[in-house]
Amino acid sequence: MHDVTTATAPFLVSDEDQPPAAPGEELDPLLLLASASAGRRATLDRAGIAHATLAADLDEAALLEAAGPLDPSDAVLLLAREKAHAVTRASEGGYVVLGCDSMLELDGELVGKPLTTERAVERWRSLRGARAVLHTGHWIVDDRDEEDGGTGATFGATASATVTFAQLDDEEIEAYVATGEPLGVAGAFTIDGLGGPFVTSVEGDPHAVVGLSLPLLRELLREIDVPLHVLWRADVTAG
Numbered sequence: 531m532h533d534v535t536t537a538t539a540p541f542l543v544s545d546e547d548q549p550p551a552a553p554g555e556e557l558d559p560l561l562l563l564a565s566a567s568a569g570r571r572a573t574l575d576r577a578g579i580a581h582a583t584l585a586a587d588l589d590e591a592a593l594l595e596a597a598g599p600l601d602p603s604d605a606v607l608l609l610a611r612e613k614a615h616a617v618t619r620a621s622e623g624g625y626v627v628l629g630c631d632s633m634l635e636l637d638g639e640l641v642g643k644p645l646t647t648e649r650a651v652e653r654w655r656s657l658r659g660a661r662a663v664l665h666t667g668h669w670i671v672d673d674r675d676e677e678d679g680g681t682g683a684t685f686g687a688t689a690s691a692t693v694t695f696a697q698l699d700d701e702e703i704e705a706y707v708a709t710g711e712p713l714g715v716a717g718a719f720t721i722d723g724l725g726g727p728f729v730t731s732v733e734g735d736p737h738a739v740v741g742l743s744l745p746l747l748r749e750l751l752r753e754i755d756v757p758l759h760v761l762w763r764a765d766v767t768a769g
Contacts, residue, residue: 559580559581559582559625559761560580560625560626560674560756560760560761561574561579561580561581561582561625561626561628561761562581562582562583562584562617562621562625562626562627562628563581563582563583563584563628563630564583564584564585564586564613564614564616564617564618564627564628564629564630565583565585565586565613565629565630565741566583566585567630567741567742569715569720569722569723569740569741569742570630570740570741570742571583572722572740573737573740573741573742573744574742577744578762578763578765578766579758579761579762579763580761580762580763580764581761582625584617584620584621585617586612586613586614586616586617586620586629587616588609588612588613588616590609590631590642593608593609593612594608594609602633602635602640602663602665603665603667603688603690604688605633605640605665605667606631606632606633606665606666606667606688607631607667607668607669607686607687607688608667609629609631609667610629610630610631610667610668610669610686611629611667611669611684611686612629613629613630613631613669614627614628614629614669614670614671614684614686615629615669615671615684617629618671618673621673623673623674623675624673624674624675624678625673625674626670626671626672626673626674626751626754626756627670627671627673628668628669628670628747629667629668629669629671629686630666630667630668630669630741630742631666631667632664632665632666632667632716632717632738632741633664633665633716633717634662634663634664634665634693634716634717634718634719635662635663635664635665636656636657636660636662636717637662641653641662641716641717641718642716642717643713643714643715643716643718644712644713644718645713645714646713647707647708647713649718650707650712650713650718651703651704651707653712653717653718654698654703654706654707654712654718654719655700655703657695657717657718657719658695658696658697658698658703659695659696659697660694660695661692661693661694661695662692662693662695662717663690663691663692663693664690664691664692664693664716664717664738664739665688665689665690665738666688666689666690666738666739666741666742666743667686667687667688668686668687668688668689668742668743668746668747668750669684669685669686670683670684670685670686670750670751670753670754671683671684672684672754679754679755679756681754681755683753683754685750685753686750687746687749687750689734689735689737689738689743689745689746690734690738691732691733691734691735691736691738691739692732692733692734693717693719693721693729693731693732693733693739694729694730694731694732694733695719695728695729695730696727696728696729696730698728702728706724706725706728709724711723711724711725712725716741720740721736721739721740722740
C-alpha cells in the first residue's frame with residue numbers, strides 16, 4: 531500500500547501512539563477516511579478500526595449548486611461521493627476509501643457549518659426546543675488492487691437520525707457558541723462534546739449524528755466482501 535502524503539493535505543494515522551507516516555513509508559491501514567473530522571476519527575478509534583485519513587479540499591457550495599435541487603439525503607451523499615473520489619485520486623491506490631458528509635435538516639432546509647459566531651447564535655435560537663434530522667452520507671470507493679480482492683466498486687448510502695434539542699436560554703446559547711465548538715460542525719452542535727447536554731434525544735443511529743454510522747459502514751463493507759473485523763487494530767485482536 532502507498533503513502534498518501536500530499537503537499538496540501540498531510541497524512542494522519544488514527545492511532546495516537548503512532549507518528550505520521552514518512553514520505554515513501556508503506557501504510558498498514560486498509561481503510562482511508564476522506565475526512566479530517568475529529569468526531570469521525572474518534573468514532574473509528576473507539577470501535578477499534580484501524581484507518582488512515584486524508585482530507586479532501588472541495589468547494590461544497592459549488593458542487594451542490596451545480597447539482598441542482600436535491601433531497602437532503604441525496605445532497606450529503608453527493609458530497610460524500612465527491613470527497614471519496616477526490617481522495618482516491620490523491621492517493622496512490624490500495625485502499626478502501628470512505629467519504630462522509632453531514633448536514634442538519636431543519637424545517638425542510640439543510641443546515642451546514644455556521645462558521646461565524648453570529649450564524650451559530652442565530653442557528654441555536656432556531657434549534658432550541660426543536661426537532662431536526664441529521665443526515666450523514668457515506669460513500670465507498672474500493673481502490674484495492676485486483677490481486678488483493680479489489681472490486682473497483684463505488685457506491686454509498688445515507689444514514690439519518692432525528693435529534694431533539696433542549697430549550698436553551700440566550701445565556702446558554704452565547705456561552706456555548708463562545709467555546710468555538712459549534713462553528714465548524716454540521717448543524718452547529720455535537721453530541722460527543724460540549725453540546726451533548728443540549729441534545730435531549732436521538733431517534734436512529736446516534737453514530738450518524740457524530741458523522742459516521744458504524745452499522746451502515748459494516749453493511750457497505752460487506753458489499754465488497756470486507757468484514758468489519760478485519761479492520762480491527764492489532765491491539766484489539768491480540769487480547
